[in-house]
Amino acid sequence: AQSVTQLDSHVSVSEGTPVLLRCNYSSSYSPSLFWYVQHPNKGLQLLLKYTSAATLVKGINGFEAEFKKSETSFHLTKPSAHMSDAAEYFCVVSVTGYSTLTFGKGTMLLVSP
């Protein structure tokens, strides 16, 4: 069985400051890990994915995440927040490639001017 724990339900940052959204995973097998973003009234969008290649993964809109097996973590970072980054972010694990996705509960990112 696999699961993810998103350590913060809400994260507040000021525009231009760094973003850190934390995720720990549990998996019996080598996992694939993803971060998705959900803007209000819009579908989920894939930000980035780790599928056993490079441990530092770069995604869209300046986001990146690092897979740390020893810490079972896959934290999402961005050097400088933008107002348009305000949304809900989901950490996702799969042990079957993209087939069955298990989502965390989400972290709401709030960006203030």
Place this chain on the structure above:
Amino acid sequence: ETGVTQSPTHLIKTRGQQVTLRCSSQSGHNTVSWYQQALGQGPQFIFQYYREEENGRGNFPPRFSGLQFPNYSSELNVNALELDDSALYLCASSLSTSGRAHEQFFGPGTRLTVL
């Protein structure tokens, strides 16, 4: 290229009724997955369809059922609606080749309210 579309966008039903939600997959995709997202929660996997057959199921009762059609569009049916079925229902399509699924693309969802 048309993305994943879902209909209707919103729906209100009463307890005990039945509902059908629809999903049109992205062009070229042959696999459809359905998820339930309760308020304040992450999406939960309901089931997946590949080549018109159920290809994996999450922890949902049999009153949740589905279909996939030859054009790869899909329906989610829920019988005997309960208050806890109120949620956003998300459809995702993907391309599976040689039994391996690729990236899932999500639709905007159908908001179901059960009164």
